[in-house]
Amino acid sequence: MADPEGKNTLKALELLGFEGLKDVKTVKVFDIVMDDKSPGEAEKRVDEMCRRLLANPVIHNYSIKIK
Amino acid sequence: MKASQVKVCVLRIEGTNCEEESFAAFKRLGTKPEKVHLKQLTGADVSHEEKRDLSDYQILVLPGGFSAGDYVRAGAIFAARMKSKLSKDLIEFIRARKPVIGICNGFQILVETGLLPAMSGVMSEVPEAVLGTNDSGRFECRPTLLRKVNRDSCVFTAKISPDKVSLIPSAHAEGKLMFPLDRSKKIVRELEDNDQIVFKYVDPEGNLAVYPWCPNGSTDNIAGICNREGNVFGLMPHPERVFFRFTHPDWTRAPDGPGDGRAVFESVLEYVTKRL
Numbered sequence: 001m002a003d004p005e006g007k008n009t010l011k012a013l014e015l016l017g018f019e020g021l022k023d024v025k026t027v028k029v030f031d032i033v034m035d036d037k038s039p040g041e042a043e044k045r046v047d048e049m050c051r052r053l054l055a056n057p058v059i060h061n062y063s064i065k066i067k
Numbered sequence: 068m069k070a071s072q073v074k075v076c077v078l079r080i081e082g083t084n085c086e087e088e089s090f091a092a093f094k095r096l097g098t099k100p101e102k103v104h105l106k107q108l109t110g111a112d113v114s115h116e117e118k119r120d121l122s123d124y125q126i127l128v129l130p131g132g133f134s135a136g137d138y139v140r141a142g143a144i145f146a147a148r149m150k151s152k153l154s155k156d157l158i159e160f161i162r163a164r165k166p167v168i169g170i171c172n173g174f175q176i177l178v179e180t181g182l183l184p185a186m187s188g189v190m191s192e193v194p195e196a197v198l199g200t201n202d203s204g205r206f207e208c209r210p211t212l213l214r215k216v217n218r219d220s221c222v223f224t225a226k227i228s229p230d231k232v233s234l235i236p237s238a239h240a241e242g243k244l245m246f247p248l249d250r251s252k253k254i255v256r257e258l259e260d261n262d263q264i265v266f267k268y269v270d271p272e273g274n275l276a277v278y279p280w281c282p283n284g285s286t287d288n289i290a291g292i293c294n295r296e297g298n299v300f301g302l303m304p305h306p307e308r309v310f311f312r313f314t315h316p317d318w319t320r321a322p323d324g325p326g327d328g329r330a331v332f333e334s335v336l337e338y339v340t341k342r343l
Contacts, residue, residue, distance in 0.1 A: 002243075002284075004204030051193055053147050056140060056179070058197040058247050 001059055030054055039066045068125070068340050075100035076124040078108070080145055085131035085170065088307040092332045093126070095310065100128075105145070109152040121156040125339050126166050129173030131238075131305060141198060141241045142175030149180055157182070158189050165343065166222050166335050167299045171239055174198065174291070174301030178244075183301045184263060185294040186254070195254075198303070199243045202284030208238040210316055211282055211304050213266040213290050214273050220262040220297035222338040226330045232273045233327040234315060235266075235304035242283035242303040244292070255287050266291040266302055306331040 003025055010024040032049070036042035046064050055062045075093045077100055079086045086102050093100035106112055107119040121127070135144035149157065161167060161182070169177035175198045177183040181191035201207055213235050215227045227233065246254040258264050267288040270276035275288045283303070291302025306328030312318050315326060 001245075002200040002202055002204040004200065007204060053139060053143060056143075056194050056197045058194060058245060059199055 042066055068343055070097040070336055070340055071099065073098040073126065073336065073339050074124045075126040075128060076108075076119070076121065077102045077128045077130055078105060079103070079130065079132075080105045080134050080148065082134045082136055083130055083132035083172070085172075085305065085307065088305075088310070089128050089130040089170065092307045092310045092328070093128075093336075096332055096336050098126075098336060105148060105153075108156070109148075111152075121153065121160055124160075124165075125343055126168070126335060127160060129167070129169040129176050130307075131171030131173060134172055134176065137172075137241075140175075140179065142172055142177075142179040145172075145176045146179035146181075149176070154190065161189050161294070161296075161299055164296065164298050166338065168223060168331075168335070169299075169301040170305055170307060171242075171303055174303055175241065177299065177301040182299050183294060184254075184258060184292055185299065186257060186261075189294075196244060196246050198239075198241050199245050200241050201239070201243055201282065203278065203282075206238070206240040207242070207279075207282035209236065209279075209282070210234050211237040211290070212269050212271060212280065213304060214269045215265065216267050217265040217293070217297075218262045220295075221265045221293040221300055222297050223293070223300045223331050223335045224265055225337065226334040230273070231327075232269060232271065233266075233330075234309060235302075235306050235328055236308050237282050237304045239283070239303055242285065244285045244289050244303075246286060251286060255289075258292060261295050262297070263292050263295060264289055265293050265300060266304075 005026045006024040043064055050062045075098050077086050077090050090100045103119050107117050108121050110118055138144055178196050179194050213233045215224050215229050217224055268281040268290050270280045281288045293300040309326040309328040311326045
């Protein structure tokens with residue numbers, strides 16, 4: 001998948017003098033605030049959110065971090 | 068059914084911006100198009116007078132644009148909103164063999180909703196394909212050439228000859244149709260077998276060709292696909308922008324006649340007037 005934002009960022013970083021950069025890739029982060037008591041339950045719900053809206057399984061991998 | 072009785076629902080939410088041209092194309096053919104906000108179908112925050120029922124329409128159009136600002140992914144929000152409240156109505160509409168067309172952002176919405184490619188059933192639970200960022204990494208906005216490869220399933224292209232190279236403009240940043248990489252070839256073969264591939268990007272001679280003829284790097288040069296029954300159709304280029312000859316870039320030099328996009332609307336109207 002083309003990542004024009006990553007490519008442009010790489011170019012700009014190189015122009016600023018940063019050397020030895022191999023690649024820049026952008027990712028999307030959704031910070032979801034919820035009132036679930038159990039982390040396991042929250043993770044299950046967020047996984048469902050990823051499946052049904054936040055990620056398209058054809059091109060995306062996703063990971064979930066509970067804080 | 069007469070053309071003047073055919074009601075067309077041009078469905079929009081915030082950020083849709085091709086509803087006028089889509090409306091105008093159907094209006095010109097003598098049908099009764101209406102620009103309908105999604106809220107009017109779901110019944111949320113609308114008055115009784117504004118409320119509409121999808122089953123009252125014969126054709127559903129998802130026009131182009133940047134619905135909901137293309138947040139999350141192009142078409143994802145529109146798709147989620149439709150799925151939340153309109154799934155049952157949509158499935159009934161499609162099962163009744165009523166036609167649905169998604170143009171550009173509309174195609175992205177159909178894919179995100181799971182209504183295309185719909186390899187099995189009417190609507191998949193999660194998307195089976197994606198319209199990803201163009202290989203060029205740019206918004207590609209210019210005339211593109213299409214050749215119909217559909218044999219006879221798609222109700223939107225019956226009046227287009229397979230030899231014809233149609234000029235239909237593209238304007239998108241995410242138009243690269245992709246399937247899960249490990250199964251992509253198999254899926255394309257299945258789509259071919261099911262007669263679900265409708266248009267491919269070609270060069271002026273009608274041959275498959277790479278960029279810039281194919282603006283996005285789409286799998287097998289695919290520009291548009293339909294469901295197995297042929298009544299749900301999505302494509303990235305904009306037929307509604309070339310309904311009239313005078314919106315073709317070469318209109319002063321080419322012979323007079325209808326615009327290349329007009330046949331899409333005429334085909335579906337013929338289907339509806341004869342079959343529904």
